[in-house]
Amino acid sequence: MALIPSTVENVVKGIRTISRHAQRPPYFSDVALEETKALANLASISLKNGANPTALNRRVAEHIEELIGPKITNVGTVVGKLEGLTIHGRKVFFVYEQLTNRRVRCFFPDSMLPNALAGFGGRIAVYGTIRSRATGEKLSVDVEEIESYPPDSALPTAEDVRGILNDGN
Known part of the structure; x- marks a missing residue:
């Protein structure tokens, strides 16, 4: 409870800093910046902690984009587990x-929804245009192709493949 006033003060000060210029405030992680940007993109909101209100608006979102936005675009592959899907608005x-x-x-485009649903919960590879930070952290992909991999239970075991390369001796 004792930290709540200072936390609120730091959040408002941080947003005030970002609204002036693209500078990372103290205590604002990438996740905090991303969530602030998402909120700023929803609507223009005014935060008040004391006498001066602070606007949380499109300018804040633009400055955050400068701070953590994509820096590199290339074509490639991302491999992993498909664990979330939404079709509200832009499909992602x-x-x-x-x-x-x-x-x-x-x-992804509408035409790939069946492939996305088929891969849901499983290991997949997506091919397309990847946006990454300068650190190499992948942020997003404009998907051109989805490849679903079989579940581990469907793969052959070591015993199944034993002797497969045996030369007959």
Whole structure:
């Protein structure tokens, strides 16, 4: 309870800083910035902590985009587990990368909905235009192709493949 006033003060100060220029405020992680951007894109909101209201608006979202927005665009593949899907508005599913377990947003056209549903909950590879941060962290993919992999239970075991390369001796 004792931290609530200082937390509120830091949030409002941080948003005020971002509204002036694209500068990361103290205590604002990438996740906090992304959530602030999402809120700023919903509507123009005014936060008040004391006498001066602080606008949470499109300018805040634009400055956040400068701070954490995509820096690199290339064509490639993301492999992982498809664990989220929404068809409200722009169609998107979420792949949790196999190596990093980070979420990557995958935007897809209507025609790929059956493939996305077929891969739901399983391991897939998506091919398309990937947007990444300068650090290499993948942020999103404009999906051109989806390939579903079989579940582990459908793969052959070591015993199944024993001797497959045996030369007959």
